[in-house]
Amino acid sequence: MVGGRKTSDSLKVGALVRFENVGLRYGMGPEVLKDVTFGIEPNSFQFLTGPSGAGKTTLMRLLFLSLKPTRGLITLFGRDVSSLDPDEVAVLRRRIGIVFQDFRLLDHLTTYENVALPLRVLGKEETSYRAEVTELMHWVGLGDRMNVLPPVLSGGEKQRAAIARALIGRPEFLLADEPTGNVDPTLARRLLRLFVELNKSGTSVLLATHDIALMDQFDARRLVIADGRLYVYE
Amino acid sequence: MNSLPTAEKEAKAPPAPPRKKASRKAQGSIVPRATVAGRALVAVVAIMTFLASLTLGTVLAVRATADMWRSDVAREVTIQIRAGDPAAVDAQVKAATDIAQGTPGIAEVHVLSQDETGRLLEPWLGTGLDFSDLPVPRIIVLRLDPSQTPDLARLRRTLTDRIPTASLDDHRSWSRRLGSMAEGVMATGIGLLVLVAIATVLSVVFATRAAVATNRTIVEVLHFVGARDGFIAAQFQRHFLKIGAQGGLLGGLSACAVFLAIASLPRLGFGGDPENPSILTWLYPGLLGFAGIAVLVLLVAGVTALTSRMTVYRTLRTIQ
Numbered sequence: 320m321v322g323g324r325k326t327s328d329s330l331k332v333g334a335l336v337r338f339e340n341v342g343l344r345y346g347m348g349p350e351v352l353k354d355v356t357f358g359i360e361p362n363s364f365q366f367l368t369g370p371s372g373a374g375k376t377t378l379m380r381l382l383f384l385s386l387k388p389t390r391g392l393i394t395l396f397g398r399d400v401s402s403l404d405p406d407e408v409a410v411l412r413r414r415i416g417i418v419f420q421d422f423r424l425l426d427h428l429t430t431y432e433n434v435a436l437p438l439r440v441l442g443k444e445e446t447s448y449r450a451e452v453t454e455l456m457h458w459v460g461l462g463d464r465m466n467v468l469p470p471v472l473s474g475g476e477k478q479r480a481a482i483a484r485a486l487i488g489r490p491e492f493l494l495a496d497e498p499t500g501n502v503d504p505t506l507a508r509r510l511l512r513l514f515v516e517l518n519k520s521g522t523s524v525l526l527a528t529h530d531i532a533l534m535d536q537f538d539a540r541r542l543v544i545a546d547g548r549l550y551v552y553e
Numbered sequence: 554m555n556s557l558p559t560a561e562k563e564a565k566a567p568p569a570p571p572r573k574k575a576s577r578k579a580q581g582s583i584v585p586r587a588t589v590a591g592r593a594l595v596a597v598v599a600i601m602t603f604l605a606s607l608t609l610g611t612v613l614a615v616r617a618t619a620d621m622w623r624s625d626v627a628r629e630v631t632i633q634i635r636a637g638d639p640a641a642v643d644a645q646v647k648a649a650t651d652i653a654q655g656t657p658g659i660a661e662v663h664v665l666s667q668d669e670t671g672r673l674l675e676p677w678l679g680t681g682l683d684f685s686d687l688p689v690p691r692i693i694v695l696r697l698d699p700s701q702t703p704d705l706a707r708l709r710r711t712l713t714d715r716i717p718t719a720s721l722d723d724h725r726s727w728s729r730r731l732g733s734m735a736e737g738v739m740a741t742g743i744g745l746l747v748l749v750a751i752a753t754v755l756s757v758v759f760a761t762r763a764a765v766a767t768n769r770t771i772v773e774v775l776h777f778v779g780a781r782d783g784f785i786a787a788q789f790q791r792h793f794l795k796i797g798a799q800g801g802l803l804g805g806l807s808a809c810a811v812f813l814a815i816a817s818l819p820r821l822g823f824g825g826d827p828e829n830p831s832i833l834t835w836l837y838p839g840l841l842g843f844a845g846i847a848v849l850v851l852l853v854a855g856v857t858a859l860t861s862r863m864t865v866y867r868t869l870r871t872i873q
Contacts, residue, residue, distance in 0.1 A: 437778040
């Protein structure tokens with residue numbers, strides 16, 4: 320691992336994501352993110368790490384358009400996010416898969432319905448995606464848990480259901496916020512292998528974690544946030 | 554898609570309930586159906602619809618009854634001959650009868666006998682009185698021909714010119730009072746309907762806000778998986794349309810049941826003489842009233858759905 324740097328040369332034309340001198344503050348408070356500049360390339364894999372409270376979650380929220388920066392420029396799939404209307408935000412989000420640390424599965428829907436949700440919101444007929452969802456659920460090892468409600472699932476199964484939901488729309492960019500935070504080390508390794516597999520199939524992956532041991536298992540670019548500043552280790 | 558190397562099943566996972574083949578039933582509603590807030594709102598909408606339906610039915614019943622009374626009153630006019638010398642009065646009655654019979658538009662002329670007059674006065678004077686000692690005026694009842702409009706002003710002039718003790722009463726003041734009473738009831742009813750409508754809309758607004766707040770996680774997840782605001786609003790709208798329809802039907806049917814129960818009282822032996830009803834047996838809104846209640850139920854369901862849609866849109870603006 321080489322020394323970290325605050326990069327601007329990591330910005331390349333054609334990047335999925337570009338942050339240029341992005342700053343963010345909540346209300347009148349201090350800046351949580353300061354002059355963040357980086358890019359994410361197609362088919363790339365990177366870890367996002369840093370101590371608790373350093374701004375990882377805030378950066379993730381900026382990436383999935385849940386927040387707008389107070390300064391700087393964010394470009395997502397070539398679009399300046401500051402000029403997007405709510406419908407355009409929805410369309411861009413369909414190109415991003417998100418896995419939350421707390422899964423965010425809907426407890427009143429079955430696992431199958433949760434995984435199929437991104438296709439359902441597109442207004443597709445259930446018959447048109449049933450085979451695809453079933454195949455993906457078998458792929459993540461939930462083939463026999465399709466009609467089970469999430470409260471019955473184990474932590475690992477919930478995580479895999481959340482990942483399947485993030486993947487069903489074939490996203491170009493997958494964001495995972497502490498996806499191994501709620502599972503044991505063995506399952507964490509399995510999940511990491513799953514993300515690596517996805518990356519090999521062409522999806523860019525950003526995996527936020529504070530688990531150094533997990534990051535050491537796979538040699539990938541690291542984005543480190545400390546005191547609101549981002550350092551990139553290629 | 555290749556089999557995932559990480560897909561080994563976890564031994565600790567609780568066993569799944571036995572599943573048959575993946576035959577899929579209808580998908581679950583994205584907004585959970587049975588919530589406490591939902592049931593409370595059904596009750597609120599039902600009560601509001603019940604009150605609105607009662608108001609509407611009562612207003613229509615009052616209007617129909619007032620119209621009926623007015624048309625009854627308008628079908629008759631009376632000539633009154635003041636009391637005096639019996640022979641002269643008889644001659645005046647005869648003259649007034651002739652004038653009335655010669656007037657176009659008068660279908661029937663009937664001179665009330667002393668017995669009939671006595672029966673009219675019974676509520677005030679009691680029975681067994683000798684009316685020959687009392688200065689009781691003579692009454693001539695004229696039934697009007699519904700197919701022709703008589704010139705009552707001319708008849709009045711002719712009568713007063715030829716018989717100074719005669720007066721014609723066409724019950725206009727009574728009819729006017731009935732009319733203004735019916736209009737007053739209508740205005741009050743419309744005011745009540747507006748208040749009930751406002752209360753219903755406000756209840757739905759607060760309930761929708763509460764439902765969106767309760768289901769905020771669902772809204773956020775829908776946002777993150779790429780749902781447009783219109784899709785999310787439609788989910789809530791569908792949910793609230795069902796609530797509105799349930800509550801509306803419950804309230805509307807209850808009001809119909811009340812009206813039908815009141816209407817059936819005389820058949821069950823309550824309500825006294827049908828000609829002289831002592832309780833609310835006149836309170837029957839008729840087919841128009843029941844149709845109005847049906848429209849009201851549809852309106853309540855529609856307004857509930859529309860209000861929730863607008864509220865969801867407004868609330869979504871606060872959630873990114």
